[in-house]
Amino acid sequence: MKTLNVNGKAVIVDADPTTPLLWVLREHLELTGAKYGCGIALCGACTVHVNGNAIRSCVLPLSAVADTDAVVTIEGLSNDGSHPVQNAWRELDVPQCGYCQTGMVMAAAALLAKNPIPSDADIDREMTNICRCGTYQRVRAGIHMAAANRKGGAA
Amino acid sequence: MKRRTFSLSRRQFVVGSTAAGLTLGFGVPLPGRQAHAQPAFPDEINAWVVVRPDEQVVIRIARSEMGQGTLTGLAQLVAEELECDWGNVTTEYPSPATNLERGRVWQSFATGGSRGIRESHDYVRRGGAAAREMLITAAAAQWQVAPAACRAENGVIHGPNGKRTTFGKVAAAAAQLDVPETVTLKDPKNWKIIGKPVKRLDTDDKLTGKQMYGADVRLPGMLNAAIKQCPVFGGTLVSFDDAKVRLLPGVKKVVAVENAVAVVAERWWQAKTALDQLPITWDEGENAGASSAATAEILTAGLDADDAFVGNQAGDAAAAIKSAAKHVSAVYGYPHQNHATMEPMNATARWTEDRCEVWCPTQNGEGALASTAEAAGLPPQQCEVYKTLLGGGFGRRGAGDYIRQAVLIAQHFPGTPVKLLWTREEDMQHGFFHPLTQAKLTAGLDAKRNIAGFRVRISGQSILAGLMPDRLAGGNGDPVTFQCYAPSGEHALAYDFADVLVDHAMRNPPVRPGFWRGVNANQNTFYTESFIDELAHAAGRDPLEFRLAHMSKHPNNAAVLKAVADRVGWGSPAPAGVFRGLAQCTAFASHIAACAEVSVTNGALKIHRIVAATDCGYAVNPQQIEAQVEGSFVYGLSAALYGECTVKDGRIEQDNFHTYPVMRLAEMPKVETIVMPSGGFWGGVGEPTIAVAAPAVMNAIFAATGKRVRTLPLKHHDLTA
Numbered sequence: 001m002k003t004l005n006v007n008g009k010a011v012i013v014d015a016d017p018t019t020p021l022l023w024v025l026r027e028h029l030e031l032t033g034a035k036y037g038c039g040i041a042l043c044g045a046c047t048v049h050v051n052g053n054a055i056r057s058c059v060l061p062l063s064a065v066a067d068t069d070a071v072v073t074i075e076g077l078s079n080d081g082s083h084p085v086q087n088a089w090r091e092l093d094v095p096q097c098g099y100c101q102t103g104m105v106m107a108a109a110a111l112l113a114k115n116p117i118p119s120d121a122d123i124d125r126e127m128t129n130i131c132r133c134g135t136y137q138r139v140r141a142g143i144h145m146a147a148a149n150r151k152g153g154a155a
Numbered sequence: 156m157k158r159r160t161f162s163l164s165r166r167q168f169v170v171g172s173t174a175a176g177l178t179l180g181f182g183v184p185l186p187g188r189q190a191h192a193q194p195a196f197p198d199e200i201n202a203w204v205v206v207r208p209d210e211q212v213v214i215r216i217a218r219s220e221m222g223q224g225t226l227t228g229l230a231q232l233v234a235e236e237l238e239c240d241w242g243n244v245t246t247e248y249p250s251p252a253t254n255l256e257r258g259r260v261w262q263s264f265a266t267g268g269s270r271g272i273r274e275s276h277d278y279v280r281r282g283g284a285a286a287r288e289m290l291i292t293a294a295a296a297q298w299q300v301a302p303a304a305c306r307a308e309n310g311v312i313h314g315p316n317g318k319r320t321t322f323g324k325v326a327a328a329a330a331q332l333d334v335p336e337t338v339t340l341k342d343p344k345n346w347k348i349i350g351k352p353v354k355r356l357d358t359d360d361k362l363t364g365k366q367m368y369g370a371d372v373r374l375p376g377m378l379n380a381a382i383k384q385c386p387v388f389g390g391t392l393v394s395f396d397d398a399k400v401r402l403l404p405g406v407k408k409v410v411a412v413e414n415a416v417a418v419v420a421e422r423w424w425q426a427k428t429a430l431d432q433l434p435i436t437w438d439e440g441e442n443a444g445a446s447s448a449a450t451a452e453i454l455t456a457g458l459d460a461d462d463a464f465v466g467n468q469a470g471d472a473a474a475a476i477k478s479a480a481k482h483v484s485a486v487y488g489y490p491h492q493n494h495a496t497m498e499p500m501n502a503t504a505r506w507t508e509d510r511c512e513v514w515c516p517t518q519n520g521e522g523a524l525a526s527t528a529e530a531a532g533l534p535p536q537q538c539e540v541y542k543t544l545l546g547g548g549f550g551r552r553g554a555g556d557y558i559r560q561a562v563l564i565a566q567h568f569p570g571t572p573v574k575l576l577w578t579r580e581e582d583m584q585h586g587f588f589h590p591l592t593q594a595k596l597t598a599g600l601d602a603k604r605n606i607a608g609f610r611v612r613i614s615g616q617s618i619l620a621g622l623m624p625d626r627l628a629g630g631n632g633d634p635v636t637f638q639c640y641a642p643s644g645e646h647a648l649a650y651d652f653a654d655v656l657v658d659h660a661m662r663n664p665p666v667r668p669g670f671w672r673g674v675n676a677n678q679n680t681f682y683t684e685s686f687i688d689e690l691a692h693a694a695g696r697d698p699l700e701f702r703l704a705h706m707s708k709h710p711n712n713a714a715v716l717k718a719v720a721d722r723v724g725w726g727s728p729a730p731a732g733v734f735r736g737l738a739q740c741t742a743f744a745s746h747i748a749a750c751a752e753v754s755v756t757n758g759a760l761k762i763h764r765i766v767a768a769t770d771c772g773y774a775v776n777p778q779q780i781e782a783q784v785e786g787s788f789v790y791g792l793s794a795a796l797y798g799e800c801t802v803k804d805g806r807i808e809q810d811n812f813h814t815y816p817v818m819r820l821a822e823m824p825k826v827e828t829i830v831m832p833s834g835g836f837w838g839g840v841g842e843p844t845i846a847v848a849a850p851a852v853m854n855a856i857f858a859a860t861g862k863r864v865r866t867l868p869l870k871h872h873d874l875t876a
Binding site: 023100135138 | 371
């Protein structure tokens with residue numbers, strides 16, 4: 001038994017300590033927004049936030065997550081789907097099949113939290129998630145839109 | 156415990172299973188706008204349209220949504236004729252078994268070949284129009300006026316003397332009426348929803364994690380399975396030793412599944428972990444020694460072989476080339492590709508002796524039902540398939556292999572649902588691969604430096620021979636192999652060559668082929684458009700002017716080519732260090748052109764910008780066409796720059812995204828899309844642009860470096876000076 005802090009709530013998990021966080025989320029906590037894509041941290045479909053950092057949860061063993069670590073999944077990014085990244089994604093119709101997009105949104109949200117007005121070069125460097133539908137152009141536009149809306153909202 | 160492989164007999168598993176109560180469809184509650192359809196005959200107006208008392212309009216969509224936007228586009232077609240309020244529209248999938256039960260009232264569920272809209276536009280619009288007429292007739296009956304005196308607009312029916320009612324109020328009465336046999340469709344110039352860049356209907360749940368894909372299916376009591384297939388194509392399972400794993404936490408059973416072994420456990424991670432430790436003995440069979448190098452020799456020999464199927468022949472290409480002033484010849488090649496959908500293959504099955512249900516992402520609901528029935532040993536009437544949204548399809552999910560496996564595994568657990576999820580490694584190595592071909596192209600240039608005789612010999616793999624040999628055209632070979640080389644039609648060779656010969660020496664390597672987004676249009680357009688560039692260079696003519704000089708009978712193609720040239724400023728110099736390349740084709744009934752702008756610095760390629768034009772006849776949703784065009788360059792250039800699946804010791808060498816790299820955001824060029832529907836026909840959108848991605852970029856690389864890239868992927872070519 002292990003206690004985790006997921007989306008602001010303490011939850012108790014009974015899983016082998018080697019189980020990747022992704023599978024704890026998906027199979028023990030029924031949070032299936034984080035996706036399995038590659039299993040070796042190459043594609044980013046499993047991206048969640050741990051203490052505000054975008055983490056590829058498919059290679060992070062449960063044993064490496066402390067009960068003090070704040071884990072946030074797409075289900076907990078906002079109460080009503082109104083995070084600036086979610087709003088921008090909706091406005092620009094970013095997703096195609098959408099399977100990678102929960103991870104993409106989490107990666108973008110983490111980027112904006114650290115770098116409120118990222119340049120194209122920043123986006124190139126930080127947004128390394130794979131999308132086979134090829135939504136990258138709208139992902140980039142969505143990040144710029146979310147940055148602009150956040151700035152407007154904060155002002 | 157050692158076990159021998161055995162063929163599964165359904166009877167072995169019929170042990171006191173109780174099927175009562177399972178005949179009702181049990182749907183995973185899919186939140187959002189594409190919830191499962193359970194046949195709600197009473198409140199449907201007709202097969203395509205349900206109108207609820209609260210004015211909600213549910214439009215039934217037979218084709219599968221996999222990102223391409225067909226769900227929204229098809230709904231636009233129905234809604235246009237229905238005259239409903241677009242803001243009230245939701246969608247649902249009818250089930251394949253219901254389609255069977257109702258005499259295929261929704262016709263084909265197959266979603267491939269960019270056919271969703273272009274194949275069904277007529278009958279889905281008629282479905283919308285019929286429902287509108289029924290709603291009007293119901294309102295007219297209430298008012299005791301002639302239906303002709305009434306009209307519908309935006310979900311409201313207007314009658315004489317200011318009479319007014321809504322769809323929701325007359326829906327129940329309309330549902331009782333006979334469906335009219337003849338309806339008149341709107342003139343396209345009166346369209347209000349078709350042609351508008353409306354937002355997709357399926358976005359919200361993709362942004363919150365609520366969207367359920369096949370891999371997310373969760374059913375009460377469900378078990379999970381991981382699978383390992385014989386790594387060599389055609390190999391078989393000899394034995395496995397489950398002593399080491401059967402007592403591991405959560406493990407329920409280790410089962411043979413034809414050429415594979417599956418571990419079934421409470422949780423998938425437990426199943427996968429146990430499978431990794433399972434000793435398995437394979438009989439690798441006759442393909443154990445197969446290699447890409449050996450296959451390449453066979454294909455190369457096919458370039459000059461005598462046996463070949465003819466796909467396009469007019470005039471006398473050989474004579475025209477022989478008598479030409481100058482000859483040009485080149486050999487090209489294109490490797491196997493994996494679809495690499497982001498969601499690996501998966502299916503969930505629940506089997507009993509008289510009913511089998513499957514939840515799965517599939518591009519072909521009816522095919523999935525057939526796969527289910529066959530594997531279950533049951534008639535399709537006793538089976539059901541619940542389609543989930545697809546985490547990518549690209550042609551891979553037209554196959555039923557993973558569905559069959561899920562059913563065979565579930566037969567070991569009568570009444571208990573079992574979800575089979577492949578690892579990325581299984582997915583990468585057990586695909587249906589983009590077929591391997593080479594081509595030798597030869598042409599003459601006459602005294603005016605025009606093309607005199609055009610000869611293409613394709614050597615290599617046939618998709619139909621691998622997947623549906625019964626569809627090989629009566630001894631005439633595989634027509635799919637000749638995409639973009641056909642004399643006319645949806646895959647016509649888009650040049651006017653009086654003397655032409657295109658033929659195919661079929662050489663099938665032991666790697667199963669499949670329909671990979673764009674299909675043979677990709678290989679063939681890479682060959683043609685690169686070679687046309689070679690000819691332009693040999694003729695000393697401008698690549699745009701040279702192409703247009705040979706396109707007088709292809710005005711739509713000329714129009715898209717001119718459009719990209721105009722937008723990019725072909726006639727004026729590119730920015731310093733930037734070079735341009737063109738490509739054009741007709742594929743999936745649409746006319747496509749692209750111009751790439753690239754630079755090559757110290758051997759490093761940068762693709763700065765691509766301008767692409769699409770004439771798909773009628774453009775149902777321009778912003779989603781743009782999305783498909785943008786994505787097509789990512790998919791096409793992933794293959795062109797990096798993608799190849801190679802064979803060594805009878806198995807695919809690449810197994811994940813480190814060995815099969817794909818394009819990421821930083822490498823994506825800026826894509827500018829010109830949607831220029833000329834009207835009068837319906838062309839596909841999801842696939843054709845992929846064909847021009849590679850040649851446009853490779854031609855730009857030639858302009859930049861003088862290096863002609865004739866084999867893909869580009870990563871094997873040194874672009875340093």
